[in-house]
Amino acid sequence: MASREPVTRIPVVLCVDVEPDDFYVDRRDPKPWRGFEALHREFQDLRARLEARTGHDVHFSWCIRTDPQIALAHGSPTWAVERYGPFFEEYRRAGDAIGSHVHTYRWSDSVDNWIDGFDDEDWVSECVAMAAKGHADAFGEQASVIRFGVFWSSTSAINRAEQLGYRFDLTVEPGLPPNFSDVRKPAPTAELPDYYRVPREPYAPSRADFRRRAEREQRAMTIIPLTSSYEKLGVGFRSLTQRLQRMRRNGFRNRRMSVPLSMWRPWEGKNSFSSMLDRAIAAQPRPYLAFAVHSNFPVTRSRERVQSSLAALLAHPASSRFVFCTPSELMAMHA
Numbered sequence: 001m002a003s004r005e006p007v008t009r010i011p012v013v014l015c016v017d018v019e020p021d022d023f024y025v026d027r028r029d030p031k032p033w034r035g036f037e038a039l040h041r042e043f044q045d046l047r048a049r050l051e052a053r054t055g056h057d058v059h060f061s062w063c064i065r066t067d068p069q070i071a072l073a074h075g076s077p078t079w080a081v082e083r084y085g086p087f088f089e090e091y092r093r094a095g096d097a098i099g100s101h102v103h104t105y106r107w108s109d110s111v112d113n114w115i116d117g118f119d120d121e122d123w124v125s126e127c128v129a130m131a132a133k134g135h136a137d138a139f140g141e142q143a144s145v146i147r148f149g150v151f152w153s154s155t156s157a158i159n160r161a162e163q164l165g166y167r168f169d170l171t172v173e174p175g176l177p178p179n180f181s182d183v184r185k186p187a188p189t190a191e192l193p194d195y196y197r198v199p200r201e202p203y204a205p206s207r208a209d210f211r212r213r214a215e216r217e218q219r220a221m222t223i224i225p226l227t228s229s230y231e232k233l234g235v236g237f238r239s240l241t242q243r244l245q246r247m248r249r250n251g252f253r254n255r256r257m258s259v260p261l262s263m264w265r266p267w268e269g270k271n272s273f274s275s276m277l278d279r280a281i282a283a284q285p286r287p288y289l290a291f292a293v294h295s296n297f298p299v300t301r302s303r304e305r306v307q308s309s310l311a312a313l314l315a316h317p318a319s320s321r322f323v324f325c326t327p328s329e330l331m332a333m334h335a
Contacts, residue, residue, distance in 0.1 A: 099145025
């Protein structure tokens, strides 16, 4: 009898940025995080459905805001853990990863509003340190997972996070162009990086440039890039120009992983989310998937898009091979 090939499991990291509903938090009247409350209920159902589909325990990752904006607006960096303690106890019992989501928002008296001060390395260091301390105060242990906000990261921020005990970063979105910003968020005080040429698999970052792989350095930090794929284009001169531009920016090797597969985007037609998943899996020698969603999505205009993407993930033909895991479990599966 011919031997059968073993079924290849595909690790999937699904991270939730646990944060306020609004990026411009009202310091005078901060509101409960209704989006997170709704997402908690939805993810209880999603976990059960994913476990039934995959036959495995499902582990999510939850990165919580415990940074200076939360401290100033809500009175304590650990406000969310205090307010929603039972939620996080449930996640810990389920084997989920609990980490930090860090924004570098600071209050500006001159504009009487929030700005994003990631150009100030001292301020960034303070934000990361407060997030680390807030997590340790709330849970009695150091967080191992970190994710920065607004598509931003930097070499000094990654190095600082490593010094404070973080071991996995989930910020990098391969293929993302520079200065990809959102007008709904506080204005950045410097340019955002591009992620065209970053590795498409987990890597130890260089201490000189977090977007490059460390060659001889020993690092405790591993960057786990989020999933990227590629969009099918039409025919004609314009499409040919777009293909050449995509290859020039991302490199020949990464030409088929040139677009972040963000769940909040509209994926339709020949570039449906399921089709994009097919291409992402096929493009990787050792496939894995990694996604991040905002906890406020249930109360935003992106609600239907994210729910549609999650439904496509659940219904995908390869979903029986998916193992929803924490970053450390992903690395163990890849070891």
